[in-house]
Amino acid sequence: MADFRDGRPDPAYGLVVEEVTVNFGGLTALDSVSLAVEPNRIVGVIGPNGAGKTTLFNVICGFVQADRGRISYRGQPMRGHRPHDLARLGIARTLQGVGLWPGLTVLENVMAGAESSVRVDAGSALLGLRRSSRVEGDLAHEATALLQRLHIAEHAGRYPGVLPYGIQKRVSLARALMAQPSLILLDEPASGLSIAEMDDLRELLRELSRDMAVLLVEHHMDLVMSTCDHLVVLNFGRVVAAGSPEVVRSNPEVTRAYLGEEVRPGA
Amino acid sequence: MSHFVNLSLNGISSGMIYASVALGLVLVWRATRIINFAQGSMAMFSTYMAVTLLDRNLGYWEAFAVALAVGLALGAVVERTLIRPLQGKPELNPVIVTFGLFILLEGVAGAIFGVRSRGVPAAFSQSGLTIGHHRVSFSHFDLFVLGSVLALMVLMLVLFRATDVGLRMRASAFAPEMSRLVGVRVGRVLTLGWALASLAGSLAGLLVAPRSAFSPNYMDLILVYAFTAAVVGGLESPVGALVGGLLTGLVLSFVGGYLGSSLEPLGAAVILILVLSARPEGLFSRPAARQV
Structure with missing residues (x-):
């Protein structure tokens, strides 16, 4: 049907x-x-x-x-x-389980959601050039805004493993939204x-x-x-x-x- | 007192080499949850490439660079051809494959280059430095060992912490399925992880070769000590590999210097038992959070 x-x-x-x-x-x-x-x-x-x-x-x-x-x-x-x-x-997707990266903080997890749209070349990062820090800064700013929108900004620096399941779900949603x-x-x-x-x-x-x-x-x-x-x-x-x-x-x-x-x- | 200082300096130099091989083990473990038993023999193979080129009168640094490049490529090829097909297979399969590769590479190296041990020239003098009126058993070559492994560690740290390549590597290691969904080409990232691990091993191989009886199995004991270092450091942490390497190097140097070099392997086992009894997750890994 x-x-x-x-x-x-x-x-x-x-x-x-x-x-x-x-x-x-x-x-x-x-x-x-x-x-x-x-x-x-x-x-x-x-x-x-x-x-x-x-x-x-x-x-x-x-x-x-x-x-x-x-x-x-x-x-x-x-x-x-x-x-x-x-x-x-x-197209973005959240998983049935939360699928967060345990070794990354909440903010890093969300920032990683923009992976497909951002490229920081290794040369810039290794030399500490402005381009890499600007991209990193923009991403962090955008990710923080999303965390605020989902009312979980206070958990930005924490690791997902210590957070309640409901918060982890919202982090996973924020990460999906990060890709716009x-x-x-x-x-x-x-x-x-x-x-x-x-x-x-x-x-x-x-x-x-x-x-x-x-x-x-x-x-x-x-x-x-x-x-x-x-x-x-x-x-x-x-x-x-x-x-x-x-x-x-x-x-x-x-x-x-x-x-x-x-x-x-x-x- | 001078004996203690000399043993400490020796321990630091050896520890940096264990740290370099341990870093390779950690990179592979983080990326694919595999202990690469062939890490030492892959390093041996790339070092043989450098030695062959040196025998043909190529400059030391050119041969050094070629060996690192061979190491990098060998890691990528091994991941792509031997490890990738094992995805989703039982956990024992990669153990058997990397162990088989270890035996294969040593056998092939023996068939091509011979099994007799030989000397390998060093980049710098291996005579002890004179500090004030005292001669210490720490040479220009030891300084080079220290500097090159530290440089590698810093480069890896910057790569992991400050680049999107590093972020992709960390993400792929923790949650490959989710990483794919955010656009990471996980397969390529894993290949890069294995290549970098093999590069770190190759560097160690080049640094060990001048001060050992160079033969196809010269990295075997180094791999055992490096494994001790990686486990002590927590298997997940590049910084743990460095600290674990230094700790292992120092303890083994003291065991060898005060109790006899034949007891060094036993010393490695004692380090493992003590650290794992006190802190099973290693010194630099976070204990897994428990859901309540």
Whole structure:
């Protein structure tokens, strides 16, 4: 089942995934999955554990190659792309685990998010020339501003390992934003967050969608239903439903696959 | 007293060499979580290149530069051809491969250059310096050892701390998957890490050669001491490699000077046991944070 609301998507769409199939040996992890993520929209991918959500992210990122189907971004086919190509294309991703670099401080972790857009040559750095310190200074300034935006600036000089999980999640988000992406893929950003942190995240997602497209994999139905413009439901690697949160909520197949069946008293 | 001073100076000079090989071990460990058992034999191979060129009347510094370049290239080739295919394979595989490479390189060197030990000229005089009216067992060549290893350490430190190449190397070592997502070409970074490690080993090989019985296995014991230094320093830290190297050099020099040189390997084992008992993560590694 495809997820193109008005027939075939316009090539100018942000991300277009068409009929993508991924097999792991005898297991079909994704079966002809299609979806599109337009600029400034929040698209959510939901489904029970093992539905293929993370595999979908991995195939978009190039960690896994599709056996069939096409992926394009802004009209450009992403054929045989590798993970390190994503940042150049303007796509950022956070991982299900936080994936922070334990040996780097919070500030350094966030600064490293701009890796694809900044080059300081070794010669300048070795000689202490102004160019390298200026670039470093600009990056630090930009990273600090992002940390402030996410209310975690006071942790800039600390190492991630000593921080609570919720703070680490925000650091990982700040690092993804540092690349100034036009599309961000968020893999379970709400896991491990408190209710208050979840409210902040909801607000932040809305704020982000003013500047970029957001593709979200998430289990927290409240968050998904209240922030996403469009939902795609996966089950056993197939798209079983797609549409607005209201449409998806009332789809009986989704209720069966994901939310569970209603149990009638005496049934 | 003068015996103690001489042993200390000897220990510092030897310790710098252990530090250089230890730095190579640390770079490889940080980049790929592999202990490179072939580090010493790779250094031996590049040093044989320099010695061959010296035998053909090439200038000392030209041969020195060629050996470093060969070391750099050898590290890159080993990573690309032998280590890269092991990604995602069981942890024992790299142990077997680097150990196999160690045996292979020593065997090939023996077949090409012969197994008999020989002398190698030094860049500077190895006669002890005279300070005031006292002659100490620390030569111009020891000063060169000290200066060149310190220069290498400073260069590595600047590379790691002040350049985006260094940041990429640190990032790739800690979280390769995430590094790829921010645009780092992790494979290239790992190749560079192995190349730099091999360069550090080659420098040590060139510095050891003039004061040892130079033969295909002349780096074997140095590798054992360098491994001690790297573990004492914490395996993760280039500064730890330097401090671990100096500590190992000094202790072994005292053991050799006061108790007999045959006890030096035992001294290395005692250092390892003592440091790891008191601080299992080594002197310069942070203990892993525990999630509560």
